[in-house]
């Protein structure tokens with residue numbers, strides 16, 4: 001596998017030599033009792049315990065490899081490099097059939113704690129410019145292992161969309177000395193046209209220009225740039241777990257299939273990142289989760305990726321999501 005850069009859009013593309021499918025037969029490698037199939041454990045809660053609740057393991061079919069250097073090189077005018085990076089799986093529960101949205105609050109909080117711990121750890125590696133978490137739920141969203149899990153990746157480049165966000169946030173801050181996303185949150189909370197839910201710490205809303213129907217962002221209503229430095233107390237992890245769960249439950253009334261991705265700050269310890277690329281980052285960028293539901297009936301509408309076509313206005317989507325009754329354990 002190698003990474004190639006599109007010189008026009010500046011996106012990196014992972015090129016597979018030959019697609020190896022994950023084994024369909026046999027026991028689930030993420031289930032309790034099958035730990036020997038995936039070695040070694042990188043993180044577990046409780047630590048080094050056969051009755052683990054949450055564990056992190058290397059991906060069985062990683063997109064990125066941790067050893068060595070990126071070996072950036074040219075091919076004429078083009079750029080390419082090795083698929084250097086990390087690719088891990090967060091096994092969210094022992095129960096093969098229990099989706100994240102149905103797990104106990106404490107368990108979801110432990111999943112968030114695993115994210116925090118792994119992101120902080122991977123950011124110590126100066127070869128990595130960006131570390132993130134995502135979860136694909138449902139076959140149509142690209143879920144490759146049936147057991148409930150999230151994925152963590154660390155890459156020697158900043159993904160293109162994050163690059164856009166970082167630059168827009170920086171430009172906005174230069175102009176106004178305010179955080180773009182804080183301003184969005186304030187406006188959404190005032191207008192209440194696109195908010196799905198909010199409490200004293202967190203907010204969920206459908207963005208003004210959503211790429212897909214029911215696209216929803218979940219984020220702190222207060223300002224913070226780095227997810228892994230913000231969500232460190234058990235109290236906050238539990239609070240956010242409850243909030244996130246209730247949003248996922250609402251979305252799952254519409255479709256059980258979605259992509260969820262964390263957008264957070266790039267790795268400021270990375271080599272060459274100390275040259276002032278992101279001087280105002282702490283002030284100008286704001287971590288958030290983006291949830292992109294996949295609706296089978298609407299899938300045709302977003303095959304055209306250059307200009308997004310979305311048949312459902314976010315105001316209507318948010319209104320519908322707000323009206324749904326969610327059964328949360330002791331809702332705040």
Ligand SMILES: [Zn+2]
Nearest residue numbers: 028031096147
């Ligand atoms: Zn399993």
Ligand SMILES: [Zn+2]
Nearest residue numbers: 179182223286
């Ligand atoms: Zn902010």
Ligand SMILES: [Zn+2]
Nearest residue numbers: 165263288290
């Ligand atoms: Zn984002």
